[in-house]
Amino acid sequence: MNKDNVLQKIVAPPIAEQQPQILELHGDRRVDNYFWMRDSSNPKVITHLQAENAHTAAIMEHTEPLQFQLYNEMLSRIKETDLSVPYRKDEYYYYSRTESGKAYQIYCRKQGSLDAPEEILLDENELAAGYDFFELGVFAVSPNHQILAYSIDRSGSEQYTLCFLDLTTHQLYPETILDTYFSFAWANDNKTGFYTKIDAANRPYQLFRHTLGTPPTQDVLIYEELDDIYHLYVGKTRSQAYILMVLQSSITTEVHYLDANDPQSKFQLIHPRKTGIEYNVNHHSDYFYIVTNDEAINFKLVKTPVASPAKENWQTVIPHQEDVMLSGVSLFANHLVIYERKGGLQTAKVQNLPTGEEHNITFPEPTYSFFEGNNPEFNTKILRFHYTSLITPQSVFDYNMETSQMELKKQTEVLGGYDKTQYQSQWLMATALDGTQIPISIVYKQELQKDGKNPLLLTGYGAYGYSYPASFSSTQLSLLDRGVIFAIAHIRGGEEMGRKWYEQGKFLQKKNTFTDFIACAEYLIAEKWTASDRLAIMGGSAGGLLMGAVINLRPDLFKVVVAHVPFVDVVTTILDTSLPLSAQEWEEWGNPNDKVYYEYMKSYSPYDNVEAKDYPDLLITAGLNDSRVKYWEPAKWTAKLRELKTDHNILLLKTNMDAGHSGASGRYESLRELAFEYAFILDRLGLRN
Structure with missing residues (x-):
């Protein structure tokens, strides 16, 4: 391929034949000679991109x-056939695995013990077959473990199609829901699901309630966010008691909650939005625990009664600190995990809720990263987290929050x-x-x-x-x-x-x-x-x-x-x-x-x-x-x-x-x-x- 000819195609015909766009604002006149490239329906735009790709391939041919x-x-360094560390939810152990020669994950579970027969829930390779792109969005198993809600994107546009799979028959429910976002929550009745839909700008802005087995046209619109700066998400507390509707901009949050046992009831407001005030909600017994930057630039932790969560009832649990940022918390039946940043590095500590005693989780390297793993169970003393550094492969640990014992469950194997x-x-x-x-x-x-x-x-x-x-x-x-x-x-x-x-x-x-x-x-x-x-x-x-x-x-x-x-x-x-x-x-x-x-x-x-x-x-x-x-x-x-x-x-x-x-x-x-x-x-x- 002649490189000069390819480059000539790029810089001459597509550009020369277009008129510039004049943009004026605040008395500033801007000329954009390449504004025309926004129109992907114009064949010359695609021709231009293809010519650039051809030029790139020609220049890089020698490499x-x-x-x-x-x-x-x-x-050669990747273990192509591999298995994630299973996590337990009720009587099931959930995990994913990969197979050599297959590009995507296979999601599985075992019932009762890790020695039980494997049940394949979802094979991404089958869903991706025949498509140049595939991504899984939602993956949510119902509380009774019988229904899987999942969503897929086959273009990279982040416009997901939501589907429901009966895990007892492995048959799909007839309904599919288009143009959804990757947030979803099951109510505790195992037949009601809450999902979010996107607008023309790909912004999640609507919350719907769906009843399993019914046409999406019958779904109930619960809320629509009209302010373009807010995105809408839905989730569920680890306690399984509440479904949370989160309205969030870059600097402001508003959260509503719903009794997960009563999905037909109305969402209740925790605290109305106030520009610049962010908050994140967790649940434990009769209280919501809230991480917020209200009068606390590095965030603080408060708790408030579920029955009356308004701001006037907020009680400080962890006060604001000038030199330490409270990144978040995680709540279990008897433990509070506190994530912080100090001196640029992540730190963590565990508080025993009945006694109030605290201890730190320490890490040995000068620079590292860790994040909480999959911890779906509320009544547990085990915290799963992932640790890695620039020289330590990703490592999965189970940490006993009572004894401080740390067990390495798996470190990603680097072959060779x-x-x-x-x-x-x-x-x-x-x-x-x-x-x-x-x-x-x-x-x-x-x-x-x-x-x-x-x-x-x-x-x-x-x-x-x-x-x-x-x-x-x-x-x-x-x-x-x-x-x-x-x-x-x-x-x-x-x-x-x-x-x-x-x-x-x-x-x-x-x-x-x-x-x-x-x-x-x-x-x-x-x-x-x-x-x-x-x-x-x-x-x-x-x-x-x-x-x-x-x-x-x-x-x-x-x-x-x-x-x-x-x-x-x-x-x-x-x-x-x-x-x-x-x-x-x-x-x-x-x-x-x-x-x-x-x-x-x-x-x-x-x-x-x-x-x-x-x-x-x-x-x-x-x-x-x-x-x-x-x-x-x-x-x-x-x-x-x-x-x-x-x-x-x-x-x-x-x-x-x-x-x-x-x-x-x-x-x-x-x-x-x-x-x-x-x-x-x-x-x-x-x-x-």
């Missing part, structure tokens, strides 16, 4: 042996003789422009020399209060074993250092996110971990925005950039409330209808700030069916970079024409995508073996 090698390496002692992880601190200390998690091969010659891959996110986990990935061994250092910049906009860390990376302080990342890169160079001509960076979605912003600010600092489904056309997208998430984004980035926010957002929006200058080697990805970051954002950004950049470095756009925000589905296709990206990074860093 195909490396891609093949990387794919086989990564696959993985030895964690051959790798080292550290927790570093870089200094930001304003003097703030920014944490960095880093991992590398033990024999590494800090001589400024090491290749390094730096990643980050920095938005929505998401704390980037320091977790193990067997695929990263293909980088580490080639001498590549891997690092995570825990920049502001996340919540690693508490709620203020998030507040300092949003609205009119958003640029802290970008300058923090640059400060981390500069620190790693100054400390001779790497050099700018050996430094690759990677981020996705809001992390893709991060990639675009930092290369506009400091293109000289980075050699290679991978931007996954990047949110780069910030102003135009957030102004368009017909798009998914846009209205809700006002609480993260600001409302661009306000001139102050408009000008600030425009000053860092990657698409709006592309200039005629040199940029690093770039691989940009998109998903045609992406409902979160529409495909045209990366496509427009690529086109504008092609138009203006002054270098001869590589610029590639790779659009998955069959997937959405998360890329390819199925473990094999996902590995192929990752092998492609790793091959791009290694090739551009000169590591081609």
